Amino acid sequence: MAPTPITAPELPDLVITAFAYSSVTVANTGSAPAGPFRLRAGSAVVEFTGLAPGESQARTLRGLSCDQTYTAVVDDTDQVAESDEANNTADSTFVAC
Numbered sequence: 562m563a564p565t566p567i568t569a570p571e572l573p574d575l576v577i578t579a580f581a582y583s584s585v586t587v588a589n590t591g592s593a594p595a596g597p598f599r600l601r602a603g604s605a606v607v608e609f610t611g612l613a614p615g616e617s618q619a620r621t622l623r624g625l626s627c628d629q630t631y632t633a634v635v636d637d638t639d640q641v642a643e644s645d646e647a648n649n650t651a652d653s654t655f656v657a658c
Contacts, residue, residue, distance in 0.1 A: 572591050572592065572642060573592075573595035573614070573644070575587055575591075576648055577651035580633050585600060587618060587620075587635050588615075595609075595611050596611050596641060598641050600636075603625050605625055607622065627658040628657075632651070634649055
């Protein structure tokens with residue numbers, strides 16, 4: 562009898578696909594829905610109610626300055642178990658004021 566293959570569970574994967582001082586876009590590139598999570602960039606925090614596989618959503622960021630560079634962290638409180646936890650950060654694109 563052949564052994565039964567073990568398959569990895571389907572999980573979401575949250576990735577920042579665009580980030581500037583005033584806005585951020587997050588996509589779920591995984592194979593399962595993501596529940597609620599938040600994103601932090603400097604002093605700005607934005608909430609997401611969840612993302613389906615393949616879905617992306619943009620949010621406006623408030624309180625960040627255009628003459629600084631920031632690092633955004635999606636799911637910074639580890640609310641969502643993901644297939645790749647190491648790809649949750651992005652640096653902002655510098656924009657001249």
